Amino acid sequence: MNIATSAPADPAVLAARQREVAAALGAVLPPHCVLSALEDTRPYECDGLAAYRQLPMIVTLPESEAQVVAILNVCRQLKVPIVPRGAGTGLSGGAMPIVDGVVLSTARLNQIVRLDPYSRTAVVQPGVRNLAISDAAAQHALYYAPDPSSQIACTIGGNVAENSGGVHCLKYGLTVHNVLRVRMVTIDGDVLELGGEALDAPGLDLLAVFVGSEGMLGIVTEVTVKLIPKPATARVIMASFDQVGAGCNAVADLIAAGIIPAGLEMMDQTSSRMVEPFVKAGYDTEAAAILLCEADGTAEEVEEDIARMSAVLQQAGASAIAVSQSEAERMRFWSGRKNAFPAAGRISPDYYCMDGTIPRKRLAEVLAGIAAMEIKHGLRCANVFHAGDGNLHPLILFNANAPGEFDRAEAFGAEILALCVAVGGTITGEHGVGIEKIASMCVQFAPAELAAFHAVKRAFDPARLLNPDKAIPTLNRCAEFGKMRVTGGLMPFAHLPRF
């Protein structure tokens, strides 16, 4: 599927524009940093949301912050939209290009600038992979806690832009809790530092505003992250449940008992059966659902937590409990969970991953609702998710080549998100809004709230050049989706962008 933008439709006009912008960029960047040939730009046409594709006009690969500044100056002067891109693993289309826009890839900004075991911090360029930070810190028995399942590939710049989470974020916090300082370039070409090396920084908390802003406020050029000591030991429980609802209630019971597991993840039977032949993690594929609950700390702490968690899980109706007996077995239990998305490809040509967050106590009800939607939309759904955070990841399985199936998958996904909002949750936990959930933003937020978001965007980027048309819907879009009241032919907030 190609998403049309408000670009020149005429190929000749587009080609002339490409020559003009490439020449201007070529004047400030070495030739190997500017790509405009079709075979060079094709790899950038989508991110992890591969159902939506758009070839970019030009791709830039800056090798320094000064080059990032130069790119932004050229684009601002020529009024060219810019789409920042890390590894392109995003699942909401945040890095999807714009037909007359420039992709700014951070692939070559991939240096660990400084790693300081005394202050337990690392200063890294935006294109450094998430796992590469922990790998580098391992020699000091330290690591970077947020661990998206894509951590082998995704970059810290992308993590900051999406406020990414992972299996261990329940105990150790999301990206926003683990980043101390972000250095970024504004659309005006100014270099700003948000936050600082200390635990708090003076002034408004612009770091919190920036983290999760999906490339719409500036380009990240350097990040200072916290490193924490690797726990002395860790063990994980795999608990089986005959009923999905009982497994969901066990999640709430664990937290209510005052236990914060290092990880608390759930997989339903569709997920465990899809993963097991692929990873051979040792999962109970007869169970309706399994919970993975990790304890970490000293050997004594872990032993005590495992005993407490096992008691709560048994009380909640677990039909079987297995505890990892070695580090290798613990890693195997997690590798099944971390490879769940790729494993979906074994049982379905395509999948559509949703990302809603709900109050933990509503998990059973929402999973029952999703089961009913499977019947209604005639599509299967595998549920594998960060249960402790109430962060659902329904994987809707479909075949893009079967007529109508993608539309049904999208309708199914939108209905799941609407249910998340209805039970007091939100339409995204960690994958961002991008282009994927832009209509659901109209469901979640009132016009006045959207107006406030537009005001923040305008304060950073008045000309709307940085990742425009992502994450915050224009009021016209909400009206088109039937989620905006138009009175007497007039919509509220006349000063806001319409398209």
Ligand SMILES: Cc1cc2nc3c(=O)[nH]c(=O)nc-3n(C[C@H](O)[C@H](O)[C@H](O)COP(=O)(O)OP(=O)(O)OC[C@H]3O[C@@H](n4cnc5c(N)ncnc54)[C@H](O)[C@@H]3O)c2cc1C
């Ligand atoms: C198999 C799989 C598993 C996943 N598991 C998880 C998970 O457990 N938890 C989770 O949170 N996510 C997960 N994701 C989603 C994805 O990996 C994250 O959103 C990740 O943070 C994206 O990083 P990236 O480098 O690939 O960014 P990209 O996809 O390239 O970009 C993501 C967004 O960040 C912006 N951006 C990128 N770099 C910069 C920069 N330097 N400055 C400003 N903006 C920038 C882009 O414009 C875009 O809006 C998963 C994805 C896959 C494919």
